[in-house]
Amino acid sequence: MSKKRGLSLEEKREQILQIFYDSKDFYLLKELEKLGPKRGVISQSVKDVVQSLVDDDLVLKDKIGTSVYFWSLPSSASNRLKNTYKKLESDVGSSTKRLKELTEQRDNLKRGREESDERVYALDELKTVEAEHKQLKEQLSCYADNDPATLEALKKAIEVAHSAANRWTDNIFTLQHWCSTTFPQAKEQLVHLYREAGIDEDFEYLQ
Structure with a gap:
């Protein structure tokens, strides 16, 4: 014996909506969970089904005190569907108008671009000019080092x-003088340290 097929989500939504339509009454969630199984909707799924109807504005809810009540009237649902239909109809109209505008714009852009020997020749000429331009730019980059602006910046x-090097040379001489004056007994050690640092008798300002 084959197992009975359960209701789809849409079928569950229809059954829960019918509870509201038949009674035209207000319900707590726990009341709907008791009524759901009588319509083929198991109590565990009633909450999700009701929430989906609320999300789609097919069922309204409101909190009164500490309790949350749900309701839906056929007339309210009908009005909401009519409003939704009008909005969709308006959107379709706007989209149709926009499509017409874009189609006209495309057709206008196509004018003068029809395939012809003249157009093919012009495109070939354009490709040739672009290739020559690229080649000239590459050649020009080879002479960048001789560019007057580059030479001036260099x-x-x-x-x-040069100025910075001489400034640091001056600082070194000042430091040497201070060390010689402050530590005269360590003259040999200082000379050794200077040589290790690359500072010898030939160390002088840049000309």
Whole structure:
């Protein structure tokens, strides 16, 4: 003997809605959970089914005190469906109008772009010019080092580096003088430290 098929979600929704329509009354969730099985909807699934109807505005709910009541009237559902239909109808109208505008825009853009020998020739010419332009840019990049602006920037950078090097040289000489004056007995050790740091008799300002 084959097992009886359970109701689909849509069938459960219809059965729960029918409870409201038949009685035109208000219900607590626990009352609906008792009535659901009589309509083929197991009590454990009544809560989810009712919530789906609330989400779709087919069932209304309101909290009175500490209790939450649910209700739905055929006239209210009918009005909501009519409003939904009108909105969808309006959306379809707007979409149809927009489609017409886009179609006209596409057709206008196509004008003058029909395939012809002249158009094919013009496109080939464009590709040739673009290839030449790319090649010239690549050749130009090879001479970037000789660009006057680049040379001028390099010259300024050298001047800044030169000035900074002499400034640090001056700082080193000042430090050497201070060390010699402060620690005269450690002259040999200081000379050894200077040489290790690359500072010898040839150390001088840049010209």
